[in-house]
Amino acid sequence: MTTQADINAEIGARAGERGPQPRIDYPPYRSSVLRHPAHEPSPVDPEGVELWAPCFGHRDVEAAESDLTIQHAGEPIGERIVVTGRVLDGQGRPVAHQLVEAWQANAAGRYRHLRDQHPAPLDPNFTGVGRCLTDANGAYRFQTIKPGPYPWRNHVNAWRPAHIHFSLFGTDFTQRLVTQMYFPGDPLFDLDPIYQSITDPKARELLVATYDHEVTRPEHSTGYRWDIVLTGTHRTPVEAS
Amino acid sequence: MTPAPGQTVGPFFHLGLPYDGGNELVPPGSAGAIRLHGRVLDGGGEPVPDALVEIWQAGPGGEVVRAPGSLRRDGWTFTGWGRAATDPEGHYWFSTLEPGATEAGRPPFFAVTVFARGLLDRLFTRAYLPGPELFGADPLLSALPSERAATLVTTREPAGLRFDIRLQGDGETVFLSFPGQRDCWA
Numbered sequence: 001m002t003t004q005a006d007i008n009a010e011i012g013a014r015a016g017e018r019g020p021q022p023r024i025d026y027p028p029y030r031s032s033v034l035r036h037p038a039h040e041p042s043p044v045d046p047e048g049v050e051l052w053a054p055c056f057g058h059r060d061v062e063a064a065e066s067d068l069t070i071q072h073a074g075e076p077i078g079e080r081i082v083v084t085g086r087v088l089d090g091q092g093r094p095v096a097h098q099l100v101e102a103w104q105a106n107a108a109g110r111y112r113h114l115r116d117q118h119p120a121p122l123d124p125n126f127t128g129v130g131r132c133l134t135d136a137n138g139a140y141r142f143q144t145i146k147p148g149p150y151p152w153r154n155h156v157n158a159w160r161p162a163h164i165h166f167s168l169f170g171t172d173f174t175q176r177l178v179t180q181m182y183f184p185g186d187p188l189f190d191l192d193p194i195y196q197s198i199t200d201p202k203a204r205e206l207l208v209a210t211y212d213h214e215v216t217r218p219e220h221s222t223g224y225r226w227d228i229v230l231t232g233t234h235r236t237p238v239e240a241s
Numbered sequence: 242m243t244p245a246p247g248q249t250v251g252p253f254f255h256l257g258l259p260y261d262g263g264n265e266l267v268p269p270g271s272a273g274a275i276r277l278h279g280r281v282l283d284g285g286g287e288p289v290p291d292a293l294v295e296i297w298q299a300g301p302g303g304e305v306v307r308a309p310g311s312l313r314r315d316g317w318t319f320t321g322w323g324r325a326a327t328d329p330e331g332h333y334w335f336s337t338l339e340p341g342a343t344e345a346g347r348p349p350f351f352a353v354t355v356f357a358r359g360l361l362d363r364l365f366t367r368a369y370l371p372g373p374e375l376f377g378a379d380p381l382l383s384a385l386p387s388e389r390a391a392t393l394v395t396t397r398e399p400a401g402l403r404f405d406i407r408l409q410g411d412g413e414t415v416f417l418s419f420p421g422q423r424d425c426w427a
Contacts, residue, residue, distance in 0.1 A: 021246050022361040031359030034284035035408050041418035044381045048343030049299050050352050054322035057309030092242050103257025111253040129257045173297050173352050174419040178363055180248040197361045198246045206245045231244045232421035
């Protein structure tokens with residue numbers, strides 16, 4: 001049986017590697033062993049559709065979908081939070097009017113998903129799915145509840161730090177990103193092979209939101225800010241406008 | 242600016258990403274509809290039942306589509322984008338149109354993104370239409386050994402096109418890196 005100490009040693013052995021992206025060949029995350037390509041990716045210049053991203057609009061997303069606390073008759077249980085920030089491209093320009101998708105566990109660390117058998121309660125008032133479009137400044141905003149950490153079976157006594165899954169599009173197909181947003185100061189960071197698959201500590205911090213009292217709503221919810229930078233675009237700004 | 246790192250979609254992405262009609266860019270059986278389908282396989286040749294495949298493609302005339310509506314399809318608007326989760330046998334399918342070439346003389350392809358539990362970052366690839374007479378003009382295909390290039394080419398079937406995605410091992414699919422990523426990952 002693999003223990004947390006075993007995983008910590010494996011994480012430690014890879015900690016010196018550099019580069020801001022996750023190592024896809026990262027055995028401490030056991031499920032990755034047979035699911036990563038062994039070949040290096042082939043370099044290619046984007047062409048045709050790859051220079052453009054799919055287009056989403058208000059026809060696709062209702063404004064209410066950004067509030068994960070109003071999808072049922074009652075209030076979900078947990079700490080109400082706002083998560084907001086901007087989606088930027090690699091040149092720092094806002095990604096305007098683009099789709100942001102989010103999904104998460106409930107306050108008890110349980111997903112509303114058949115495969116989640118963690119014996120923590122489901123919340124009849126919380127599904128854990130949100131969508132929104134960024135505004136002209138690239139800003140997105142979700143009203144939700146803070147997800148709980150949860151156990152998984154990577155090794156004995158494995159726990160994931162609390163996180164919200166994010167799915168993002170840029171202005172080019174090549175900027176597609178799915179990642180996870182974490183909360184500041186989580187004691188599980190050092191123990192989690194998914195988070196630690198990003199071996200550069202500065203890059204890992206890019207996935208951690210900051211508490212922002214300006215985002216906190218009086219007598220309602222605490223606020224977190226998380227800006228998301230995508231990779232660079234391949235079109236010139238003139239073409240992109 | 243350093244881009245945010247990716248993370249796996251995890252085992253519970255079905256909660257947030259797939260949606261009704263996501264894999265039907267056009268209604269199955271409608272005029273010009275084809276099935277683009279295949280399996281996602283791991284390094285042991287086993288199906289990956291918790292993968293997600295997205296396609297982004299030109300229209301039949303090679304036009305890049307700029308129409309919203311992928312999340313709420315109306316049955317009439319071709320948006321060029323779709324999303325399909327694999328089933329318990331690792332199989333995915335789309336009902337769509339065959340893309341045209343966005344540049345004359347170049348072979349048409351579907352741009353493909355692959356996500357899975359166990360896969361720590363998304364992968365990009367291309368699924369080319371069969372038609373080897375144009376492959377010599379393609380910078381990617383012509384630079385690859387033929388057996389590697391073959392992993393990027395769909396197989397024609399009576400109802401459409403087949404494209405299997407092998408994440409690792411024998412016949413491993415060629416995955417791509419674009420300059421914007423190489424620059425920031427260096």
